[in-house]
Structure formats: structure tokens, C-alpha cells
Amino acid sequence: MLKLYSHELSGNSYKVRLMLSVLGLEHEVIRVDLMSGEHKKPAFLTINPFGQVPVLVDGETVIQDAQAILTYLARRYGGEDWFPSDAIASSQIVRWLSTTAGEVRQGPENARLYHLFGVKSINIDRATEKAKYILTLLNKYLETRSWLEFERPTVADIAVFPYIALAADGKISLEEYPHIIAWIERVKKLPGFVGTIGIDAPQLQPA
Ligand SMILES: N[C@@H](CCC(=O)N[C@@H](CS)C(=O)NCC(=O)O)C(=O)O
Known part of the structure; x- marks a missing residue:
């Protein structure tokens, strides 16, 4: 069975849980205790020398980094629709994977790290501006x-999706961004959608 090393407050781990869930892939979640520094201990560093979650283990294959894992899962289990192999189409997708590791991380993800986890080395004015x-x-x-x-x-x-939908954790309101709110609601309606702490899954209406 697929194994996901993750933490419940990690947005990057949540990206992978969401992908696994929309693809309907059974998996075991292994909690890495980030608060006690488990991710910097030798046992975990053998799985990911970067000392970060998420990490996916699929048989003999070990994949670190949320974006790398998403593309692996899409290609291996999701087919062309989730990550097309055509040269132009795949470049259009990779552009967003870079955006999430770039602008989204420098903006809403860092603002969340500052306010929710107290990482005071982050320049919050800059993160808010970037967000x-x-x-x-x-x-x-x-x-x-x-x-x-x-x-x-x-x-x-x-x-x-994750760090945009979690923007409020970084004290960034989405009120002024109605098209983003509509997109968030669309993502939440995907079959297999799962929420996380700070992102509720829509309530199922009784039949
Ligand atoms: N590039 C990595 C970044 C992963 C990352 O920043 N993980 C955080 C949790 S969301 C973490 O493990 N932080 C601990 C650390 O960097 O020391 C990815 O996209 O998966």
C-alpha cells in the first residue's frame, strides 16, 4: 500500500492527501512529529535528507516534495487528464507547480508560517505584500x-489550492477575490475531495 509521511498541519502534506483522495488511492498515513523535530532525526533523514514532509513511498520508490509526488501520482495512477504529457500542455501545468513553490510559498504560505507557527524570521510585511x-x-x-x-x-x-484556501491562517482575507472563492468552491466539489484543519469539506445534503 502507498505510504504517506505527513503532518496534519502541513499544507504540502495536505496537497498529497487531496490528490490521493481524488484519485481514490488507498494509503497509509504515517505522522511525522514536526513539533518535536522528528523530521530532523537520522531515521527520517534517510527517507528525506531535506528533513521535510511530505514523502510518498510506493513499494521501492521513495518520492520527496509535494509537487514531485503529485506529478508521480497523476502519471502513474491518474492518466493524461491530470497531467498531460504533451510538451506544451505539460509546460502549462509545470508553470503552476513553480508558482506554488515560488509566489504562493513566498506569500500566503509564509504568512501562515508566521502567524500560525510563530516563525518570526519571516518578514511578514513582505509575505503579505507577496500574497x-x-x-x-x-x-x-x-x-x-x-x-x-x-x-x-x-x-x-x-x-x-491548499495555501490559497488556507490564506486566513496567515491573516489574509479572500473577500476581495471573488473568482478565487468561486474556484475554491469548485475544487471542494471534486469527487473524493477531503478537507483539512482550516478547510472544511462541503456538507453532503441528505437525499
Ligand atoms: N518543497 C517541499 C517543501 C515541503 C515543506 O516545506 N514541508 C514543511 C511542512 S509543510 C516541512 O516539512 N517543514 C519542516 C522544515 O522545513 O524544517 C514540498 O513542496 O514538499
Whole structure:
């Protein structure tokens, strides 16, 4: 069975849980205690020398980094729809994977680290400014689109979603970004969607 090393407050771990769940892939979650520093101890460093979650283990294969794991799962288990192999189409998706590791991390993810986890080495003014920049851009982009690429859900949406939807943890309101709010609601309606601490799954209406 697939094994996911993760922590319940880690947005990068949540990205992978969400992907596993929408693909309907059974998996075992192994909790890594980030608060006690388990991720920097030798046992975990043999699995990921970077000392970070998430890590996916699939048989003999060990994959570190949320974006790398998403592309692996999509290609291995999800098929062309989630991560197309065509040269142009895959570059369009990778552009969003870079955006999530770049602008989204520098903005809403860092603001969340500052406010929720007390990482005071982060420059919160800069993180807030970066968050507003990417949120404004994304809101405008989504004005004419339902999904980030190809008018269907792909790994791009799964990768970008968590830290945007968790923006409130970094004291960043999404009120001014109605197209982002609509996209978040669309992602939440994906079959197999799972929430996390700070992101509720929609309540199922009784039949
Ligand atoms: N590039 C990695 C970053 C992963 C990451 O930042 N993980 C955080 C939790 S969300 C972590 O393990 N932080 C502990 C540390 O960096 O010491 C990815 O996208 O998976």
C-alpha cells in the first residue's frame, strides 16, 4: 500500500492527501512529529535528507516534495487528464507547480508560517505584500476560467489550492477575490475531495 509521511498541519502534506483522495488511492498515513523535530532525526533523514514532509513511498520508490509526488501520482495512477504529457500542455501545468513553490510559498504560505507557527524570521510585511500580489493575479486569471488550465481539474489546481484556501491562517482575507472563492468552491466539489484543519469539506445534503 502507498505510504504517506505527513503532518496534519502541513499544507504540502495536505496537497498529497487531496490528490490521493481524488484519485481514490488507498494509503497509509504515517505522522511525522514536526513539533518535536522528528523530521530532523537520522531515521527520517534517510527517507528525506531535506528533513521535510511530505514523502510518498510506493513499494521501492521513495518520492520527496509535494509537487514531485503529485506529478508521480497523476502519471502513474491518474492518466493524461491530470497531467498531460504533451510538451506544451505539460509546460502549462509545470508553470503552476513553480508558482506554488515560488509566489504562493513566498506569500500566503509564509504568512501562515508566521502567524500560525510563530516563525518570526519571516518578514511578514513582505509575505503579505507577496500574497496580495499573487491573489490579485490569480483572481484576474480566474475571472474567465473555471480551472487553472484546460477548463478541467489538473495537478495544477491541486498544487495551488491548499495555501490559497488556507490564506486566513496567515491573516489574509479572500473577500476581495471573488473568482478565487468561486474556484475554491469548485475544487471542494471534486469527487473524493477531503478537507483539512482550516478547510472544511462541503456538507453532503441528505437525499
Ligand atoms: N518543497 C517541499 C517543501 C515541503 C515543506 O516545506 N514541508 C514543511 C511542512 S509543510 C516541512 O516539512 N517543514 C519542516 C522544515 O522545513 O524544517 C514540498 O513542496 O514538499
